[in-house]
Amino acid sequence: MPHSDLHVTCITTGRADYSLMRWPMHEIADRDDMRLSIVAGGGHLAASQGATISEIMQDGFQVDETVEMYLDSISATGPAIGAGLATMGIAQALARLTPDWVMLLGDRFEVLGAATAAAVHRIPICHLCGGDVTEDAYDDAFRHAITKLSHLHCTSTQNAASNVLQMGEEPWRVVHTGSPGLDALHKIPQLSRAEVFTALGLPDRTSTFLITLHPTTLKKDFGQSELHALLAALDEHPDAQLVFTGVNADTGGAIFDAIVQSFAAQRPNAIFKKSLGQTLYFNAVRQMQMVIGNSSSGLYEVPSLSVPTINIGDRQKGRLRATSVFDCNGTKDEILAAINAASAFLETDIVNPFGDGHSAIRIVDALQTVSRDRTPQELLTKRFCSLR
Numbered sequence: 001m002p003h004s005d006l007h008v009t010c011i012t013t014g015r016a017d018y019s020l021m022r023w024p025m026h027e028i029a030d031r032d033d034m035r036l037s038i039v040a041g042g043g044h045l046a047a048s049q050g051a052t053i054s055e056i057m058q059d060g061f062q063v064d065e066t067v068e069m070y071l072d073s074i075s076a077t078g079p080a081i082g083a084g085l086a087t088m089g090i091a092q093a094l095a096r097l098t099p100d101w102v103m104l105l106g107d108r109f110e111v112l113g114a115a116t117a118a119a120v121h122r123i124p125i126c127h128l129c130g131g132d133v134t135e136d137a138y139d140d141a142f143r144h145a146i147t148k149l150s151h152l153h154c155t156s157t158q159n160a161a162s163n164v165l166q167m168g169e170e171p172w173r174v175v176h177t178g179s180p181g182l183d184a185l186h187k188i189p190q191l192s193r194a195e196v197f198t199a200l201g202l203p204d205r206t207s208t209f210l211i212t213l214h215p216t217t218l219k220k221d222f223g224q225s226e227l228h229a230l231l232a233a234l235d236e237h238p239d240a241q242l243v244f245t246g247v248n249a250d251t252g253g254a255i256f257d258a259i260v261q262s263f264a265a266q267r268p269n270a271i272f273k274k275s276l277g278q279t280l281y282f283n284a285v286r287q288m289q290m291v292i293g294n295s296s297s298g299l300y301e302v303p304s305l306s307v308p309t310i311n312i313g314d315r316q317k318g319r320l321r322a323t324s325v326f327d328c329n330g331t332k333d334e335i336l337a338a339i340n341a342a343s344a345f346l347e348t349d350i351v352n353p354f355g356d357g358h359s360a361i362r363i364v365d366a367l368q369t370v371s372r373d374r375t376p377q378e379l380l381t382k383r384f385c386s387l388r
Helices: 014-029 053-059 080-096 109-120 141-147 158-166 180-187 193-200 224-235 252-266 278-287 332-343 361-371 376-380
Strands: 005-010 035-040 063-065 101-104 127-129 150-154 172-176 210-211 239-246 271-275 291-292 309-311 323-329
Touching: 005 014, 005 080, 005 361, 014 035, 014 101, 014 127, 014 180, 014 278, 014 361, 035 053, 063 080, 063 309, 080 109, 101 109, 101 361, 109 127, 109 141, 127 141, 127 361, 150 158, 150 361, 158 172, 172 361, 180 278, 180 361, 193 278, 193 361, 210 278, 224 252, 224 332, 239 252, 252 271, 278 332, 291 332, 309 332, 323 332
Parallel strands: 005 035, 005 101, 035 063, 101 127, 127 150, 150 172, 210 239, 210 291, 239 271, 291 309, 309 323
Antiparallel strands: none
């Protein structure tokens, strides 16, 4: 490729960030004057997380570098060790790739390690989905730290853009693009209802729930009390089919997965899938009566499919909500009340505050524009803008 091509390295450490970064990655790869390279690590390489690197390659991408990371989801020291290994391994990968930009998404400890590696290499960072707020997980602090290490901010909402500006970032660095996760709803192949239930290995029933409850990392028990309350509430709905998906590589995650797998094994109309993959996941959501848990997807993408979300506890506290999101505390009675409310939900004209599904082109346009209008030194030299 000519030297004038803008070389962007996208770093992805698991299914959660890849499901949103996938579409900006395609947009970069499709442009004649840009070059994409990919560093994959963390959950993409771990069998316990579904070894989802295969999904990246199935999407037609070449993975240029892989980085092993320690993903002990039981020990409280695991995230710190994982962040350290991410910093070291990604620093070595970037030294070989020598990109013009690094693109990162979100809020995980490994991503903070990646941002640190890029910053010390003096490579500008394009950060996706900064400025969001999730008060009851340490991801919140990681996300804000990544913001301060980054040089271009593509935010999911105008509120998030305002939060980034409040952190002292220069206005020209902040672009409200919407969440790229919504792009998937327009671009992935649509499966029929029959194809979805066949793929899940379940009979076609109206009363089918999709459930993902992640650990709440700032709580002493990581939210296990919420998990047990949820399972007790689901026991009150013995006729409902249950599709559980696995959790991220968070502290306490292995314990959560083991509890859920044991529960599903004792119930004939319940299944556990570590990862559905993006195509089956979103097609499955379309056919669900409701989505239950505390995943960001329940707030980001699910409202655009006119499916109600039950959001349990405070893991997503601070994010904007569509009218299809029913918040409840992590008690059995409140979860049962939310299930009843979601069962009666009929609204289809839902306004999703996270965008319109055309974010990837805005993100890549912003990247090209700022690269054209600013010198490398201007990009790297950050000035704190006080609101006073």
